[in-house]
Amino acid sequence: MFGKASFVAGALALSVGLGAVPAKAQDFINVLTGGTSGVYYPLGAALAKIYGDNIEGVQTQVQSTKASVENLNLLQQGRGEIAFALGDSVKSAWEGDEEAGFPQKLDKLRGIAAIYPNFIQIVASQESGIETFEDLKGKGLSVGAPASGTELNARRIFEAMGMSYEDLGRTEYLPFGESVELIKNRQLDATLQSAGLGVASIKDLAVSLPITMVAVPESVAETLGAPFVAETIPAGTYDGQDEDVQTLAITNILVTHSDVSDEVAYEMTKQLFENLDDMVSAHAAAKAISPENGPQGVPVPLHPGAERYYKEKGLM
Numbered sequence: 001m002f003g004k005a006s007f008v009a010g011a012l013a014l015s016v017g018l019g020a021v022p023a024k025a026q027d028f029i030n031v032l033t034g035g036t037s038g039v040y041y042p043l044g045a046a047l048a049k050i051y052g053d054n055i056e057g058v059q060t061q062v063q064s065t066k067a068s069v070e071n072l073n074l075l076q077q078g079r080g081e082i083a084f085a086l087g088d089s090v091k092s093a094w095e096g097d098e099e100a101g102f103p104q105k106l107d108k109l110r111g112i113a114a115i116y117p118n119f120i121q122i123v124a125s126q127e128s129g130i131e132t133f134e135d136l137k138g139k140g141l142s143v144g145a146p147a148s149g150t151e152l153n154a155r156r157i158f159e160a161m162g163m164s165y166e167d168l169g170r171t172e173y174l175p176f177g178e179s180v181e182l183i184k185n186r187q188l189d190a191t192l193q194s195a196g197l198g199v200a201s202i203k204d205l206a207v208s209l210p211i212t213m214v215a216v217p218e219s220v221a222e223t224l225g226a227p228f229v230a231e232t233i234p235a236g237t238y239d240g241q242d243e244d245v246q247t248l249a250i251t252n253i254l255v256t257h258s259d260v261s262d263e264v265a266y267e268m269t270k271q272l273f274e275n276l277d278d279m280v281s282a283h284a285a286a287k288a289i290s291p292e293n294g295p296q297g298v299p300v301p302l303h304p305g306a307e308r309y310y311k312e313k314g315l316m
Contacts, residue, residue, distance in 0.1 A: 027055070027057060027058045027059070027261070027264050028058070028059050028060075028061075028081065029048070029051050029055075029058055029059070029060045029061075029081045029082060029264070029268070030060075030061045030062075030063055030079070030080045030081055030082075031044045031045075031047050031048045031051075031060065031061065031062045031063065031080070031081070031082055031083070032044070032063050032065050032070075032071040032074055032075070032080040032082070032083035032084065033045075033062060033063065033064055033065060033067075033071075033083075033084055034064070034065060034066070034067035034068075034071075034084065034148075035064060035066070035067065035145070035175040035176055035177060036064050036177070037175065037176045037177030037180075037199075037200050037201040037204075038067070038175075038176050038193075038195055038199060038200075038201070039195050039196040039199055039200075039283050039285050040067060040084040040252075041062070041064055042282045042283045043084070043279060043282050043283050043285070043286060044062045044063075044084060045062045045282065046278050046279050046281070046282035046283075046286075047062075047082070047272065047279070048060040048061060048062040049278070050271050050272070050275045050278055050279075051267075051268065051271055054267075054271045054274075054275070055264075055267045055268075055271060058264070063080065066145045066146075066147075066148050066175075067084070067085070067086075067145065067148045067149050067150070068084075068085040068086045068089035068090075068148060068149030068150075068152075069089055069093075069100070069101040069102075069147045069148060069149060069152070070147075070148075071083035071084065071085050071255075072085050072089060072090065072093040072102070072106055072109060072255065073093075073101070073102070073106070075106070075108065075109060075255060075256065075257045076093075076106040076107075076108050076109065076257065078108075078257065078259055081256060081257075081260050081264070081268075082112060082254060082255070082256050082260075082268055083254070083255050083256075084115075084252055084253075084254060084255075085149060085252065085253055085255050086118055086149035086150075086152075086153070086194065086250055086251075086252060086253070087114070087227040087250050087251045087252065087253050087297070087299060088149070088152065088153070088156075088227050088228070088250055089149040089152060090109065090111075090253045090255060090298075090299050090300055091227065091299040092152070093105075093106040093109060093300075094106060094107075094109060094299060094300045100147075100152055101147040101152075108257040108258045108259065109255055109256075109257060109258075109300045110255070110256050110257060110258050110260075110265070110300060110301055110302065110303035110306075111253060111254075111255060111256075111295075111298035111299075111300050111301065111302045111303060111306060112253075112254040112255060112256050112265065112268055112269050112272070112294075112302075112303060112306045113253070113254045113269060113272060113273075113289075113293075113294035113295070113298070113306065114251050114252075114253055114293050114294060114295070114296055114297050114298050115251070115252045115253065115254055115286075115288070115289045115293075115294075116196055116251075116252055116285045116286060116287075116288035116289055117196075117231065117249040117250065117251050117252070117288060118149075118153075118194045118195055118196060118249060118250050118251075118252055119194070119195065119196070119197055119231060119233055119247055119248070119249050120153060120157065120192065120193075120194055120216055120247045120248045120249070120250075121192070121193045121194070121195060121197075121199070121202060121213070121233065121247065122136075122190060122191070122192045122193075122213070122214035122216065122247075123190060123191055123193070123202050123205060123206075123211050123212070123213055123214070123238075124136075124139075124183075124189055124190035124211065124212045124214055125183050125186075125189060125190070125209055125210070125211060125212075126209070126210040126211060126212050127186075127209075127210075128189035128190060128212075130189060130190055130212060130214060131212060131214070132214065132215070133161055133163075133214055133215065133216060133217070134161075134163075135214075136163075136167070136168060136189075136190060136214070137163070137167045137168070137169075138167075138168070138169040139168060139169050139170075139189040139190060140168065140169055140170035140171075140172065140187075140188045140189045140190070141168050141170070141171060141172070141188075141189065141190045141191065141192060142171075142172040142173070142174045142178075142179035142182065142188060142190075142191040142192070143155075143165070143171060143172070143173060143192050144173065144174070144175070144176075144179075144192065144193065144194065145173060145174065145175050146173040149194060150192065150193060150194040150195075151173060153192075153194045153248075153250065154192045154194075156224055156228075157192075157216060157220055157224075157248070160219075160220045160223040160224050161217075161220060170188070172188060176191070176193050176195065176199065176201035176202075177201050177204075179191035179193070179201070180201045180202070180204055180205045183205060183209075184205065184208050184209060190214065191205075194250070195285075196252075196283065196284075196285025196288075197233065197234075197237050197284070197285060198237060198238075198283070198284050198285065202238055203238060203239075206238040206239040206240055206241070207239050210240055211238065211239075211240055211241070213233060213238070213241050213245040214245075215245050215246040215247060216246060216247045216248050217246065218230040218246060220248060221248050224248075226297075227250050227251060227297065227299070228248050228249075228250055229248065229249050229250070230246070230247075230248065230249075231247055231248060231249035232244045232245065232246060232247065233245040233247055251297060253298055253299070253300075254268075254272070255300065256268065256303050256306075258303070260303065260305070261305070262303070262304050262305040262308070263305065264305065265303040265304070265305025265306055266305035266306065266308050266309055267305075268305070268306075269294070269303075269305065269306040269309040269310075270309050272289075273289075273290075273291045273294070273309075276289055276290075291310075291313055291315060292315060294306075294310060294315065295307075295310045295315055295316055
């Protein structure tokens with residue numbers, strides 16, 4: 001997170017770009033993120049500032065949302081210019097998967113870059129007695145905001161484990177921060193969060209009470225297939241986490257839409273990669289972002305502006 005609240009507040013305000021890179025007069029870039037206690041939000045605020053500072057004639061804004069599913073629908077409606085979204089949600093949106101929250105194919109979506117992986121992070125209070133995924137039966141779990149990318153991940157993982165929400169004692173559909181507050185107040189046992197490592201909500205929980213990180217078996221990745229892969233949450237990622245924890249990961253994608261001009265899409269791609277230090281300063285998850293990975297595994301067509309950048313760099 002940013003060190004100073006004023007910096008985030010500044011990113012929320014409209015900022016006029018003062019850089020030397022030309023763009024069409026008064027282009028507007030609304031950056032669609034997620035809840036303020038997640039990883040999308042601080043990275044989105046950093047991205048809005050980068051664009052405002054480096055693309056001449058551009059105004060920027062960062063918008064907190066319910067994340068992937070809402071972001072992609074907003075892009076289709078032209079109510080944002082760039083958004084963070086989970087790879088499986090992007091794939092579902094392109095295919096028009098109604099169950100995932102997309103009654104029709106979102107045909108305007110275009111890719112900017114594959115960025116960093118989200119890790120499925122299931123954390124329980126130690127006093128809940130939950131140690132394995134199966135131990136969640138009969139317990140209270142928050143699975144993320146309704147129809148969010150996190151909640152879609154949760155549904156698929158439960159299915160792959162031969163379980164459903166009906167096996168839980170209580171199911172809550174809450175953003176990360178609210179989920180953690182309920183656990184801290186002994187009103188909930190566990191939370192499933194799909195986020196970059198070191199997400200602020202779980203850091204907060206881990207310093208507030210003893211936690212248990214719950215593993216997701218490697219077999220789940222094999223059952224679900226791409227874009228899910230088996231991964232590990234390294235020991236020491238959170239206070240009290242003394243061992244590596246097996247889980248799943250899925251790539252996050254920066255997405256735009258076809259009505260954004262080629263020049264603006266080119267600059268959005270270029271300025272992202274030329275200012276990665278600022279992204280890392282906003283959140284350590286950005287350390288995994290690289291130009292080489294940018295065009296890889298994006299489940300929608302790349303925007304011609306982004307494609308131009310990758311071709312210039314010899315990456316396509």
